[in-house]
Amino acid sequence: MINHHLYKKEGVNVAFSSKILEKVRLIIKRYPDGKQKSALLPILHIAQEESGGYLNVEIMDYVASLLEIQPIEVYEVATFYTMFNLEKTGTYLIEVCRTGPCAISGGEHILDYLEKKLNIKTGETTSDGLFTLKTTECLGACGNAPVMQVNTEYYEFLSNEKIDLILDTLKKMANGNKPEGSRWVEKF
Amino acid sequence: MGRKILTGLVTVPGIRSFPVYRGEGGYMSVEKALCEMTPIDIIKEVTKSGLRGRGGAGFPTGLKWSFLDRKPDKPHYLVCNADESEPGTFKDRFLMENMPHLLIEGLIISSFALGANTCYIYVRGEFKYIIGLLNKAIREAYENKFLGENILGTGYSLDIFVHPGAGAYICGEETALLESLKGKRGNPRIKPPFPAYKGLYDCPTVVNNVETIATVGPIIIMGGEEYASIGKGKSTGTKLISACGNINNPGVYEIELGLPVEDFIYSQEYCGGIRDGKRLKAVVAGGSSVPVLPADLILSTPQGQKRLITFESMQEGGFDSGTMLGSGGFIVYNEDQCMVRNTWNFTRFYRHESCGQCSPCREGTGWMEKVLYRIEHGKGKVSDIDLLVSVANKIEGNTICPLGDAAAWPVASAIRHFRHEFEYHIEHPEICNRMDHGKLIEQPAASIKYR
Ligand SMILES: Cc1cc2nc3c(=O)[nH]c(=O)nc-3n(C[C@H](O)[C@H](O)[C@H](O)COP(=O)(O)O)c2cc1C
Ligand code: SF4
Ligand code: FES
Numbered sequence: 025m026i027n028h029h030l031y032k033k034e035g036v037n038v039a040f041s042s043k044i045l046e047k048v049r050l051i052i053k054r055y056p057d058g059k060q061k062s063a064l065l066p067i068l069h070i071a072q073e074e075s076g077g078y079l080n081v082e083i084m085d086y087v088a089s090l091l092e093i094q095p096i097e098v099y100e101v102a103t104f105y106t107m108f109n110l111e112k113t114g115t116y117l118i119e120v121c122r123t124g125p126c127a128i129s130g131g132e133h134i135l136d137y138l139e140k141k142l143n144i145k146t147g148e149t150t151s152d153g154l155f156t157l158k159t160t161e162c163l164g165a166c167g168n169a170p171v172m173q174v175n176t177e178y179y180e181f182l183s184n185e186k187i188d189l190i191l192d193t194l195k196k197m198a199n200g201n202k203p204e205g206s207r208w209v210e211k212f
Numbered sequence: 213m214g215r216k217i218l219t220g221l222v223t224v225p226g227i228r229s230f231p232v233y234r235g236e237g238g239y240m241s242v243e244k245a246l247c248e249m250t251p252i253d254i255i256k257e258v259t260k261s262g263l264r265g266r267g268g269a270g271f272p273t274g275l276k277w278s279f280l281d282r283k284p285d286k287p288h289y290l291v292c293n294a295d296e297s298e299p300g301t302f303k304d305r306f307l308m309e310n311m312p313h314l315l316i317e318g319l320i321i322s323s324f325a326l327g328a329n330t331c332y333i334y335v336r337g338e339f340k341y342i343i344g345l346l347n348k349a350i351r352e353a354y355e356n357k358f359l360g361e362n363i364l365g366t367g368y369s370l371d372i373f374v375h376p377g378a379g380a381y382i383c384g385e386e387t388a389l390l391e392s393l394k395g396k397r398g399n400p401r402i403k404p405p406f407p408a409y410k411g412l413y414d415c416p417t418v419v420n421n422v423e424t425i426a427t428v429g430p431i432i433i434m435g436g437e438e439y440a441s442i443g444k445g446k447s448t449g450t451k452l453i454s455a456c457g458n459i460n461n462p463g464v465y466e467i468e469l470g471l472p473v474e475d476f477i478y479s480q481e482y483c484g485g486i487r488d489g490k491r492l493k494a495v496v497a498g499g500s501s502v503p504v505l506p507a508d509l510i511l512s513t514p515q516g517q518k519r520l521i522t523f524e525s526m527q528e529g530g531f532d533s534g535t536m537l538g539s540g541g542f543i544v545y546n547e548d549q550c551m552v553r554n555t556w557n558f559t560r561f562y563r564h565e566s567c568g569q570c571s572p573c574r575e576g577t578g579w580m581e582k583v584l585y586r587i588e589h590g591k592g593k594v595s596d597i598d599l600l601v602s603v604a605n606k607i608e609g610n611t612i613c614p615l616g617d618a619a620a621w622p623v624a625s626a627i628r629h630f631r632h633e634f635e636y637h638i639e640h641p642e643i644c645n646r647m648d649h650g651k652l653i654e655q656p657a658a659s660i661k662y663r
Contacts, residue, residue, distance in 0.1 A: 054373040056287075056330075059413060064395035065378050069337065097395075104397040105378035107337045123299045124500060124557050125456045125543050132647055161381065161561050162299040162500075163338055166456040166543070167463050176340045211344040212374075 038083045040090075044070060047209050048090060060091050064101055067091070068108060069208045077117060077175070078109040106160070114149045114156035116194050119173045122159040125166035134170045134182050135159065141187065154198060155191075177206065213481070214468035215442060217430045217450045218423070222310045228345065230352035233313040239358055241429035245321040246366050249432075254325035258428060260436030262448035267293055267384075267421030268499065268539045270523045279408040280326055281416040288328040289417040291393065292319060292425055294335040294342075295377055295384035298499035299561060300541030303452035304422035306464040308335075308342050311426065312349035316372065318425035320358060321432055323370050326418055330371050333422075334389050337378040346374050381565035385613050386419040388567065399567050400613035423452055444470030447522035451537075453482075457544035460484035472518040473497070474511045477544065490546035494629075497526060498538020500558050501618030503625030504551070505535050532628070550650030551630040552637050555623055556584035562619035573616040576607040580623055587634060590641030597634050601627055632656055 040048065048067055055062035067087055068079065075083045079102050088095040102108045109117070120126075120135045139145060142155050149156040165171045168180035179190055226232040233239075245254055259274025280288065292315070296304040308315060315333075323331045335343050350372050353359045361369045380398045382388045388398040390412050411417020427449065431439045440448045447469040453476065456462045461484040467476065476482045477492065486492050495510040496502060513519050513528040520526075526537045545554070563577035580603050586592050604620040611617070627634060636653050637644060643652040 054371075054375075056413065059394070061395035062375075062393060065337070065392070066376055069376060069378065091395075093395075100397055101395065105337075105380050107379035122557070123561055124496075124554055125300050127557050128457055128543075128545060128549050128554065136647075160379075161564055162297060164296045164302050164305050164336060166300055166541070167302055167454060169456060169462070173338065176338075178338075178341070206340075208340065211340055211347065 033081050036080070036082050038075065038080075038086045040070075040074060040086075044074065044209060047212065051212060052091070061093050061097065064091060064093075064098065065105070066208075066212060068098070068102060070212075072108060073208050077113050077115075078111055115154050115198055116174050117156045117158065119158045119160035121161070121163050121165075121169070121171045121173075123162040123166075125162070126169040126171055129169035130182070131170035134172065134184075134187065137184050137187055141191065154195065176208075214466070214471065215450060216466050217434075217439075217442075218307065218311065218314065218426055218452065219464075219466045228310065228312060228349070230313060230349070230356055234356070238313055239317055239356075241432040242317055242320050242358060243364060245432050246324055246364050246368060251325045251327060254321060254432065257436040258325075258431060261431045261439040262436075262443075262446065263424065263427055263431060263439070264447070264523065265421055266423035266427070266451065266540070268298070268501075270537065273420065273424055276408070276420075277322075277326060277418060279406065280418060281409045282327065283416075284327075286415045287330065288326055289412045289415055290319065290323045290326055290328040290331040291386075291389065291412060291417055291419045292331065292333040292422060293384060293386065293389060293419055294333050294339075294422045295381075295389060296339075296422075297336055297381040297384055297565075298501060298539050298541060299558070300456060300496060300543040301454055301499045301539040302456070303454040303464050303540060305339060305342060306452065306454070307422055307426055308339075308346060312346055313353070314426045314429060315346075315422060316349055316353050316358070317429040318427065319372055320353075320363070320370060321428050322418075322420065322425055324368055328418075329369055330373070332393060332412075333372065333374045334383070334393060335374055335376055336383075337376045340376075343374050343376055350374070380567075381561075382567045382613075382615060385615065388613070389419060390417065397567070399569055400615075402612055442468055444520060444522050445524060447524060447537075451521070451540050453521065453540045453542055455483050455542040455544065457542075458487050458490065458546035458549070459544045460487050467521060469520075469522050471521045473521055474518060476521060476542075477511075483542075483544065486544070486546050488546075490548065492544065493547045493549060494545040494551065496535075496541075496543040496545075496622075498536045499541035500543070500561065500622060501614075502536040502538045503531065503534070503621050504554075504629065505533075505625070506629045509533050509629070510535070531625075535625070548648070548651040550588075550648075550653065551626050551633045552584065552588050553650065555626040556581065556588045558622045559584050559619065562615065566615060566619070570611040570616065572607045572610045573619065576603050576616070577619045579603050580619070584623070587637050588644065590637065590644030592634070592638040592641075594635075594638055596638070597627060597631065 052060045052063045084098045088098045170182040263273045264270040383392045383398040385400045388400040392398040407417040492507040496504045514533045527534045559581045563581045568574045604624045607616045608620040643649045
């Protein structure tokens with residue numbers, strides 16, 4: 025048996041709402057006729073958000089059909105770019121910057137602290153499914169080190185106290201809706 | 213105080229919005245360029261200014277533009293490189309966040325000069341917030357008829373679109389960026405053909421950095437000659453330097469090229485000296501890809517002159533005792549930092565970001581990371597140091613794109629200037645248990661001159 029996430033269909037039906045389809049149409053129009061494949065990255069960002077923070081095979085196949093390209097063309101891109109998650113993550117994906125400038129400004133301690141506080145190792149998800157902890161490379165915010173990203177928002181100048189506050193707030197927000205204007209569809 | 217050509221207005225409240233920006237004289241450069249100048253005039257002016265690419269390589273912008281294949285049978289494209297993923301570099305984010313209209317102004321003039329009717333800004337995907345800001349500013353420019361059809365009644369039309377990346381450092385390399393823009397994996401390709409002949413969709417394309425483009429508007433207003441009078445020698449004008457690490461005031465600063473490194477690091481106007489009263493150990497001056505230099509060599513050249521922030525002065529001493537200005541990302545290390553740990557960290561970055569096409573880069577970065585991990589964690593052998601040098605030498609110059617060199621230089625330079633730290637790790641594995649063991653490394657009196 026091949027055991028690879030690209031072969032594991034989840035048997036879910038996916039389709040964008042008409043509002044999002046309209047947005048997709050506008051994004052495709054930014055590129056010349058016949059070059060609709062250029063819209064792949066922006067649309068995958070939207071697809072990932074729509075399917076709960078990761079890309080499953082069904083949604084990738086769906087995106088392929090929207091862009092009239094082969095599914096493999098979507099898979100090869102989704103596996104290349106680190107912002108696309110191919111597996112389910114917690115409600116909040118915490119990615120701590122581990123690169124030089126952050127590392128020498130306390131970033132390594134922040135990662136340590138998060139592991140202790142969440143009681144998981146880097147790469148794992150908490151048992152309540154709320155937090156996944158990962159590292160990432162330089163986020164282009166080194167002057168505000170240490171830096172981490174939660175889903176797509178930046179948190180900068182981190183300290184232990186600030187982490188406590190952020191985690192508390194996120195827990196409280198867990199069932200609420202995303203803040204207005206923070207979604208990809210709205211940014212495009 | 214140096215002149216602030218790009219950042220002079222950042223403190224004006226609301227400068228991000230069109231009306232405030234316009235009120236401060238914004239978009240006058242577009243009016244001047246489109247109504248009073250021909251594309252050739254603009255290219256001449258930019259050439260006269262001596263402006264050199266701010267993305268890392270420092271290639272003269274006017275010259276790059278003059279290479280564009282001007283045959284009218286294909287569309288031309290301008291692509292703005294806002295991928296900004298070089299560790300230590302965060303200046304383009306600062307510009308886009310604070311002065312989005314300055315960038316748009318530059319994009320309009322540059323596109324006009326290049327005969328491009330479509331322009332893409334390739335922004336790293338993590339900058340979602342910046343993408344929102346840019347799209348808002350672009351919308352305002354359309355509403356005020358500076359974008360779209362028939363701009364200012366000149367018959368010239370331009371569309372600007374923001375395109376998000378998705379977390380790949382390699383997409384900052386221009387040929388990889390263009391692949392990515394086509395919806396593919398970010399694999400660089402061999403040049404030539406250069407994008408000026410065969411770029412986006414095989415059409416003539418210019419790729420320029422955000423800061424480069426943002427400088428075009430001010431050059432049109434002040435004139436190329438005036439711009440060239442700022443700076444020193446072939447490093448004209450001002451440059452944004454992003455400073456981070458163990459300094460008192462991390463941030464983005466606009467300096468006149470030619471400022472001594474020492475003034476930059478120690479004056480209150482800029483970095484404000486080393487934090488917590490510590491001493492300076494080393495600086496990586498142009499983003500993680502350039503050779504690291506110890507305190508004495510970054511502050512003065514091997515000839516004992518003050519080292520200046522210019523393309524030339526940074527390179528003085530060649531690979532033995534010089535470095536490069538690169539993207540202008542200053543990473544400052546204090547005496548407590550471990551150079552082995554930092555080298556391992558950077559090498560892990562390059563291994564992670566290698567696109568995997570060339571074996572020297574794909575395998576070499578992995579080997580170097582493993583050996584460095586071993587040394588840093590107290591399991592190194594004496595022969596490992598020469599092994600690292602040998603791997604670095606074999607990557608350098610043998611790859612499709614410069615990421616291979618960028619991975620090799622930090623390793624080679626760290627060993628060149630801090631060999632004793634590598635040896636100390638191998639001889640004293642017991643210190644390696646602690647994450648912050650940098651301060652436990654004994655420094656032989658002659659080897660490092662702290663400042
Ligand atoms: C691995 C690698 C990463 C790069 N990353 C960037 C980047 O993030 N931003 C940038 O402007 N240029 C980057 N460059 C340089 C570009 O390839 C290109 O030279 C530059 O965008 C040209 O613009 P300029 O002439 O205005 O400097 C990178 C180059 C390499 C080899
Ligand atoms: S040098 Fe590295 S990143 Fe560049 S093309 Fe080769 S494998 Fe890819
Ligand atoms: S190193 Fe962490 S943001 Fe650059």
